[in-house]
Amino acid sequence: MTQPGFEGLQDGYPDYMRASIAEVEATRARRLQEGHQAPLDATGRAKLLEEWHPDYKADRKREISVGPSKGDRMPHEVADLLEAYPTVDPKSVDLSSPDLDVSVLILGGGGAASVAALFAVEEGIAPKDILMVTKLRHGDCNSVMAQGGIQAADRDNDSPSIHYLDVLGGGHYTNKPELVRALVEDGPRMIDWHEKLGVLYDKLGDGTYLEAHGGGTSRMRMHSAKDYTGLEIMRVIRDEVRNVGIPIIEFAPAVDLLLDEAGHAAGALLFNLETDESVVVRARAVVLATGGFGRLHIQGFPTTNHYGATADGLIMAYRAGARLIDMDSVQYHPTGVAYPAAILGQLATEKLRNQGAEPVNSEGEPFVFPLEPRDVESAAIIKECYGEEKGVETPSGIRGVWLDTPMIDEIHGPGTLKSRLAAMWMMWHRHGIDITVDPALVFPTLHYQNGGVEIHADAATGIPGLFAGGEVAGGVHGKNRLMGNSLLDYNVFGRRAGISAARWAKAHEPRNLSLKHVMTYAEELKSAGVKTDRVAPMILPDYRREAVLARRLDALR
Amino acid sequence: MADEKLTQIYIMGKAYDVPVGVTIMDAMEYAGYRFIRGAGCRSGFCGACGTVYRREGEYRLEFVLACQEMVEEGMHLTQLPFTPAPRSDYTLSELDPSENVLLQHYPEVARCVSCNTCTKACPQEIEVMDYVQAALRGDLERVAELSFDCISCGLCAMRCPADIKHYHVAQMARRLHSVSDSPIPEHLKTRMGELESGAFRVELDELVSMDLDGLKAKYAKRVIEKEEVAT
């Protein structure tokens, strides 16, 4: 299934890159012998980040001028959407007779949304009284393409306390303690729940889990299902949502939250992407599980994220009065694909490194401990390419470093990579590259929203009746998330959001739906001097080129 | 973009000039399409972008993911963004693994003539027919093993002359195999018991209220578990 256009390439790589690959091969035996260089200490990490991590570029952020988190610094791309007018004019919507009336409305079609739905049922809400709504299909999300694993402290030599410390240190001690506690304490129970649902985690011959390290972990507690961990969990949970019969409407993103006269979350205004219709949903409780913001391409980076990751939920919640936290921090995954350009920025799992693939520069020399926390690792790679000038330049101008993937089979035996990293093997194989034979070229790619809507341990936001879980929520990971804690996050807080929403729904009834908060927010923007034709939420990014857009006609009425 | 190399492809019959060296998905957007259906994770994991094409002058159809496959001169393509494949509901805990529940829920599996059309339609290079044959025999483990990389794109079900719903059969098989043949490890059960009895409550209480210096010191003193690799 290899593809056309490989003239002039030698097994997928242009000749000039072969010279660098030869250097990687030449140093491999030595590197396998001598092991890795030591990780950086706190001072070393801080210096590297300050000098090379994209988050530290002051001119790429600004202070948000309105709203509950006014004054907080965040990337321009996010601020642009928060300082934008409503996509749908609130005055144009009739809220007097809602189209749908439910107990729990869940915004999102990914992991957190699905887990919330299942636990809302367990907490006593009938499936027919729950509604999931999503912008694309159920399962088109970031959750489905997480690759390397999910952390949970379930072995004798590990404990939730050790996990706690790893999370906190990785997050630069800015995480909310109660959230980290919830994350690590609930880890084992979520794995147990997965077992009962029939998730096929990798196990050893003796029946115990095959567990690995992640960047910044002190214990090997990463549970994986090859490098399809996200897919395996998501498809099982999705299958169960279908078995239980929880209704879901696809291609109907929410464009604004509804509040009631008491200021409680009371539902949402949906937009049917296929018929252009508005759909007004009244709900006793709302769960925000709308995921991340990779498609905002912060600082022009490519992204690992799915097509719909445009921070819609963040914006809707902010307009309704929710506080945000840690929005000044953006996670770049150290190893996005750098070559070939066709798949630029797609995720190459950290599992490649925890199985032994070492990052090395154009001369085949290592330059960083392979499993630093992601922000540190990314900064190191950027420095190596643009500071030390020891990156490899691709035909498209992108620079990258090598991930010495052939080391994996050298360490663990032939066939290991193809079986434990089947997705990675396939991804490059489609472009004529065999990563068991040749190293892969990588560079940091925009990956994860470290912060988000601030929540408490029960997943409550500042808005009564609005609960949040998963990537959209903030405070769990502080300024930097560790590998494997995102899958854990959506399970732990998806569950808590579902339970909390169910309990709230049993005790509350919304009265007099309103979009007044949206109009008030627009007024605030005007008063703050925000003059723009930007609208939000974005719903979907637009990749049509300028030449096409310049000729657009509005002729189909 | 002046010296960008372009090539001609046909999107649902219409000719467009698109750049060489990009994926079908990127090419369609370059041509001016804005996806509503047919784009999901854009990384090869969600199955949203199942695409069928043929080459210029050829009659055979090829089956790929638009987000992973590169364009080729003279490609004639369309997408299949949805497969109306019915699913059989079930309660996992009530399934009896000693019976062939796969055949009970999906009797059409018995219509498989081993033509291999499904395998040839799979963009993940899965041996689809082989796992259907395993399902016919009730071999859950083999279904799970062979179907593991499935992203439910639906192309197999669209092509099957027997109208089998391969990926739904496989999903059920994998879950049932997991709960019946892959028991919950003892160490997890132990940990669950410890958590229930509050074994870590004191430690966590301490950590939650510890000051920054205390936490930094503890973090710096962490012992990193060494991986033991069998040589």
Place this chain on the structure above:
Amino acid sequence: MGTLTYFPGCSLKDNAKRFEDAAFFVMEQLGSPLLELEKWTCCGTVYSLTSDDLMHQIAPVRNFVRAQQAGSDEIVALCAMCYNTLARTSQRINADEEERTKINAFMNKEPDYEGSVRVRHLLQVLRDNVGWATLTDKAVRSLEGLKVAAYYGCTLVRPDEVGIDDMEHPVVMADALEAVGAEPVTFPFEAECCGTYQIVDEPHLALEQSGRILRSAVRAGAHAIVTACPLCQHNLEQAVGALSEGGVEGIKNIQVVYFTELLAAALGADEGNLTPAVRDLLAACVPAEGGV
């Protein structure tokens, strides 16, 4: 007569048009005009009469390709029907390069079948490679005293090209059982059809066939009727049940077993791994010198 519904067929609209035109005129004159069936399609004769039944060969050939990929140039089968299907295809396709090329082209993306995989049945291997002397040598339990009716069924010995032995008087299974001390009986229904898959839709037919075979074995004094095919086994077992209920003399005690089960017993398989039927049969044997 009124109008007649006329089915033209492809030729009558093409090179045989004058045939049809004349017919229309004639029947018009005779007062029974022909009215063409609306939406007629090809009668299918070309497809049903074609000798090119290559589609039926795909499944067997795919297994030869798999064997090839695994580095084997021979497959050994145990089920007589599988043996028969695979052997007939292999002989035909191995010998015909043109058909092989067509199948390879049809299968397209699968590896090409080179045409050199042979198919044999286990009994052939035992006879031609292992040899009866070795079998006798390796036997640790004697089946002496055990009278067996070696039952071949159809597909093991027919047609001639793939039959593993003479179709009228096969001996290979009897020889195998004799090699481990059993006493094969002569019974005329040894290669008659058991009724095969008729057991599904017309069970009475299959039971009749199998019933005759069983009674013949009983009359010959057999303790067991020995099979080489899961379907024969199934049909004979069903027939034992049916005839026992019908009160037929001696049927209740005859066992139906696979030849490999008796060979396994003779070669020292653990008692715990033997079925009750085989254990019963062992009890009927005369213990060997020195005992086991």
